[in-house]
Amino acid sequence: MVEVHRTFAAPERIGAEMIGIPAGGEIEFDLRLESVSEGVLVTGTVSAATEGQCGRCLEPLGDEVDVFLTELFAYPDSATEQTTDEEDVARLIDDEVDLEQFVIDLVGTELPLSPVCDADCPGLCVECGVRLADAEPDHGHDIIDPRWAALADKLKGDGVKSDGEEQA
Known part of the structure; x- marks a missing residue:
């Protein structure tokens, strides 16, 4: 031996x-x-x-x-x-x-196929790519369905409030 x-x-x-x-x-x-x-x-x-x-x-x-x-x-x-x-x-x-x-x-x-730095690692934001662990707690994006995007553009400056009432 x-x-x-x-x-x-x-x-x-x-x-x-x-x-x-x-x-x-x-x-x-x-x-x-x-x-x-x-x-x-x-x-x-x-x-x-x-x-x-x-x-x-x-x-x-x-x-x-x-x-x-x-x-x-x-x-x-x-x-x-x-x-x-x-x-x-x-x-x-x-x-x-x-x-x-x-x-x-x-x-x-x-070795793991997909290693993680921490078991609770939130990853990256799917919209902007920022690391979610470093992002603000309220990090998010207003995403409009592309089918409604044209309507949203028309309503932006029409004097209509978000609750549906007309502005004076």
Whole structure:
């Protein structure tokens, strides 16, 4: 059994469109490698800082992702290697394990597709795009149905009060 504690830089962005580990971001590996009858069992945690933006208000946000990894890398000519399809089990290649695709898959499934800065984030105003958390409490827009817009324009300067009475 060998315990490995290493830090590597991400070669490219890992994660979803809205949040992920940035290219060049540090990924920490805290792993245990054990020799078993069919290969090398790799277990441990992978941690990294994430960057992204809120899916509601588009404000930048940062977080951390921690995933648990368990994977068997089969020895060449082992029964596992001979009885399973190539894509179903990882293999040792020149006594090395390649964790890149496993980390990409684990991080991709762990991160939310639409992250939020706060569970109660109100998002953006659909009319003007202002962030509603920063807007006035009475923020709103008078929206006239386009079918009635021409009538509203005619009534604006006709001397008619809003309650229907004529002005003197």
